[in-house]
Amino acid sequence: MxxxxxxxxxxxxxxxxxxxxxxxxxxxxxxxxxxxxxxxxxxxxxxxxxxxxxxxxxIPREELFPAENLMNDSEFVHNGKLTEKGLNELRDKMPHTDITAFESDPDINKLADLxxxxxxxxxxxxxxxxx
Amino acid sequence: MAQSQSAANFNIRWKMRWIWIDKFVEFESGRRAVAIKNVTLAEEHLHDHFPGFPVMPESLMIEAMAQTAGILVGEVKKFQEKVILAKIKKAVFFDYVKPGDTIKLDAKIESISPEAASTSGKITRADKLIAEIDLMFSHIDRNLAGKEFPEENFVFGSDTSVFESLLRDVASVAGAEVAGSEQD
The missing domain is CATH 1.10.1200.10 (ACP-like)
Structure with a gap:
């Protein structure tokens, strides 16, 4: 198409x-x-x-808006910030999104801005x- | 599970049953359902809404559509999901509904996934369009970031008499008996 x-x-x-x-x-x-x-x-x-x-x-649920899963997994979130593992997961799950700015301060409260x-x-x- | 259900709990749920449709007249599982409601001056709220000018509140038309569409959505998973009205996407009203009117609520499933469903609906009286009401339902156990809800299905509980009554003319609906047998 x-x-x-x-x-x-x-x-x-x-x-x-x-x-x-x-x-x-x-x-x-x-x-x-x-x-x-x-x-x-x-x-x-x-x-x-x-x-x-x-x-x-x-559109599979986790594909377009995958943040929910990330935020509820302690492997991916530590002290309100995404861990390196979390960031990798995010890159992997959201290839359609530019996360460069977010990477410098991966505060989960800012995840929504992505x-x-x-x-x-x-x-x-x-x-x-x-x- | 049946043993854990206290009498008080049962009473609360029973009292909270608040039905704004009288019966289903068509039911195509997973696709479409049509219910009717007869509006009567015996409904006390019509005396106040409004004095000398009784009309069915539009909010209750939305509730009636939510019940029609909600039962349609619930039946897809044999009433095992907790189906909650999550969003009124559209509600437009074209005419008043008065005592003596029979309204027809025609609900269609537009989309359904494990987490949610979206429905479109029309309310008519004879052939006149009264309202268009489009809704979203959430299967709450699968939403809200893993929050836990009571195991008991407080939406489609174990008391099936109401459903049996509503679905009496569309007996082919599997849910009429399923709602009760599998619950507890």
Whole structure:
């Protein structure tokens, strides 16, 4: 399925407008889902369902938003920060996300900032190209 | 497990049953369910909502749809999951519902996964569209970052008489008997 990045972004934007009740001009590529767009945990499931429909893809739960598993594993989290092992896991699970800035201070409270509109677009693009 | 269930617990759950649909008239497992509700002036809240102008509160129409769709979703896993209304995605109302009206609640599963389900729904009276209500349900044991909930299924508990009554006209639904037999 050939879809340009702009087309993907446009569809992602529509999904987020419907799922989060935000205005489309709030949905910039850098916007974070939780911090900027006010998403809560159930919204992530809603977004996953909508993306699956719109793009005709299957999204395993831990693929797009894998943070939940990480945060609940003591091997990956120590004193509120991701351990080296945790960071490796994150790199492995979120290849669609740039975590360079996060690596310098891997505070789990900032983990949410990694879930950006851009990360979704990257993920969908990767998924569509692989298909 | 049945022994651990105290009488008090049972009473609380029984009192909390709060049903806003009268019966199912169609039930396609995993896909779609249709329930009806007859609205009557014998429902006391209609006397206050509003004096001289009794109309069914829209919040209760959402609850009725949540029950229709929630039972549809619960039946997929034979009522073993704790299915909780997690999000009202859309609720738009086009007309009042008054005493004497029979409304039809038509719910469809749009997506379902081990963690959650999303449903769409329409409420109609005769052929008139009354409301469109889209919902999200969470299977809570599989969500909320591993928080633990009581083992007992407080959503679809062991008391099945309510379900049996609601599902009496769609007897092919496996859940009508399953809800009771497997629980405790």
């Amino acid at each position: 050939a879809m340009s990045r702009d087309e993907i972004m446009q569809q992602v934007q529509e999904v987020l407008v419907d799922a989060l009740g935000v205005d489309d001009d709030e949905i910039t590529t850098e916007a974070t889902l939780m911090g900027d767009l006010g998403a809560e945990s159930i919204d992530f499931l809603d977004i996953v369902f909508r993306l699956e429909k719109v793009f005709g893809i299957k 879930f950006t509109v851009n990360a979704i677009v990257n993920y969908v693009e990767g998924k569509l190209n692989a298909a």
